[in-house]
Amino acid sequence: MNSTQKTEIRLAGFGGQGIILAGNILGKAASLYEQLQAVFTQSYGPEARGGACSADVIISGGAIYYPRVSLPQILVLMSEEAKSTYGRQMSDQAMVLIDEDLVQMDTVPEGCLLFKIPATRLAEKLGRKIVANIVMLGFITSVTKVVSYEAMKQALFDSIPSGTEELNLKAFEKGYEYGKQIKKQESESRSQNPE
C-alpha cells in the first residue's frame, strides 16, 4: 500500500454486537502488526444496547488526516437498522459483507460485490452468540485481505479477555475458512463461466 492509497472500511450493526471492538481489532492489526497507519472512529447513540452503531476504520501507507470514512470500499452490515442507516453509502467498487440471517440483501450496486455469511448462527453453533463479531472478522480477513491472517490474529489476542482465547480463535477460524470457501467457489464459477 503506497503512502496516498487509502482503504476505508465501515462496520455497522446494533449496539451490543461487538461492532466497536471488531473495528478496534481491525485498526490495531493494521497499525501495530502491518506497518500501516490506521485511524479508528466510532459513532453510536446514548443507549447502552441497541441502536445503530458504526465503526469506521481508515488504513493507509501514509499519514491520515481527515479521519472520517466517506465512501467505504469495504462495508460490513450486521443488522437491518444498520442497513437502512449506512447501507447506501459505498464506493463504486465496494465489497459488501453481511450477516445473511440478520440482513436482507440480495443485490448491490453494479460494480460492487456482495458476500454473505451466517455469522451469528455460526457463533451460536460454537456455543456463544457473543463471538459473531469475531466470526465476521475472520470472514473480513479472508474475503477482503485488507490485513493478513497473522496480523488480525495477533490483534485479536491483544484485545480479548484472558481465558477466552480458544473460543475466539475458533470463531475467527470459522469465519476465515467460510470466507476462503466462498472465494474459492467464486473463482471456480468464474473460470467455468467466462464472461
Next chain:
Amino acid sequence: MSDSGILTGEYFINGDEACAEGAIAAGCRFFAGYPITPATEIAERMARRLPQVQGICIQMEDEIASMAAILGASWGGTKSMTATSGPGFSLMMENIGLGMMTETPCVIVNIMRGGPSTGLPTLVGQADVMQARWGSHGDYEVIALSPSSPQEMFNLTIEAFNLSEIYRLPVLILGDELVGHMSEKVIIPPSDQIHQVSRVRPSQSPDGYLPFMAGDNLVPPMACAGEGYHVHVTGLTHDEQGYPQTTAQVHERLVRRLADKIRHNTSKIIQVEEFETANSEVMVVAYGCTSRTAREAVQILRSEGKKVGLLRLITLWPFPEERIRQVAQGIKAFIVPEINYGQIAYEVERCSQGRAETVLLPLMGGAIHTPENIMEAVKEYLP
C-alpha cells in the same frame, strides 16, 4: 512496566486512554472525577492504572466535588487531574476559579461534545473554547491546550502538567469527542525520555515563610501540607501571607500578578504548528479534530497550486496574538473552521486588526467539516 509506572511501547488506543497514560507519565497520582460521555474512558483508565502506581482514583458525587478534590490533593503535594465534558465543565467553573486564585497546580480535561446543556452526549463539539477562557468569574489568565490526535493527547497531557507546575495554576486540555474516541498508534517513550517538571518548593525555613510571596518570575514557591510550613489558602483576596486582605490595593497587586505570570511568558507557552505557511495568500486557522480536516484540505489545494497554508493552534489560551497579527499583514483572508457558531474566529478577527478578512466556517456540532467545506471557502479567495 518500569518502576515509574510508564507503559513504554506502542499501542493502538484512543485519545482518552492516551490522556490517562500521559497523566501517569507526567507523575499524576490522584484522579477525582464523575463519569460523563465522552470523557469516561479517562476515568476508567485512571481507575485501573492508578492503583498499580500507588496512586488514588476516586469517583466523587459530582464534578463540583471532583474539582475540589483535585485542588486538595495538589495542596497535599500530589499531581492531580480530573476529566469531564461540557455539563461537568460548567459545574467545575466555581472551583476552577478557586484554583486560579489559590494558584493550585492541576489539570482539567474537557472532552468537548455538542452543547448547550446536555446537548449531544456522544457527538463532537468545540463550543467550550470561550467558556474555558472566561467561564469562572473574575479576571485571570488560563492555559488551554488543544490536541488533535491520540498521540498528542498523550504528549500534551504531560505538557499540561508541566505548565501547571511551572506557573502554578489549573491547566486545561480542550479535547473533543472525535479525538477522545479516535484510536491510532500511540508511542509511549522510555521514562528517561519523558520530561517531568515539579513545582518549586520553598528553600527557606518555615520561620517567616510567606506562601504567596513571589520573586521576579511572579510564581511563589509552593509548600504543601505536612511539610512544616504554615500555609493559609483562601479564595478571598489575600496578602503574601495568605490571609484575607480585601482591599483594593492588595487586590490590584494579586490579580495583576496572577495575570502577568502568564502574560509575561506567552512566548514560552504558546505553540502553533505551521504547514505551508510561506508565501500563502489565504491561511486556514484550525485546532483539535478540525485541524486534521484542514490539513487534508490544504494539502489538496497546494497540489492544485493554490497558495494556502495552515496555522494549527496547539495552544488556544493564551491566544497566539502575535503570530496572527504578523500573518495578517501578508494575506488576503483567514478561514476559520470550528465546531461552534464562532469563538476562535473572533479572536483571529481581533488580532488581524482589519488587515485580512476573517471568514468563519461554523458547524453547530455532531458532525465535522469535510475537506470540501474548507476548500470551497478558500477558493472564494483563490479562484
